[in-house]
Amino acid sequence: MTENLTGWRTSTRSAQQGACVEVGGAPGLAGVRDTKDRNGDTLVFNRAVWEHFLMGVKAERFDAPQS
Numbered sequence: 001m002t003e004n005l006t007g008w009r010t011s012t013r014s015a016q017q018g019a020c021v022e023v024g025g026a027p028g029l030a031g032v033r034d035t036k037d038r039n040g041d042t043l044v045f046n047r048a049v050w051e052h053f054l055m056g057v058k059a060e061r062f063d064a065p066q067s
Contacts, residue, residue, distance in 0.1 A: 005029065009022060020036070028046065
């Protein structure tokens with residue numbers, strides 16, 4: 001399944017220390033992998049689930065509370 005994922009791009013939020021992830025896609029799917037280990041495991045999500053996750057990130061639903 002992961003061999004069908006294409007168009008890999010690095011997150012714009014990736015740190016300079018190499019803590020980077022890449023996102024790729026295929027029809028109906030989104031994949032996430034570690035930039036430092038491109039041949040390692042890839043997390044694969046249903047595209048609709050991934051888009052809902054991104055909406056939550058953009059809405060700051062996962063941000064730690066400010067103290």
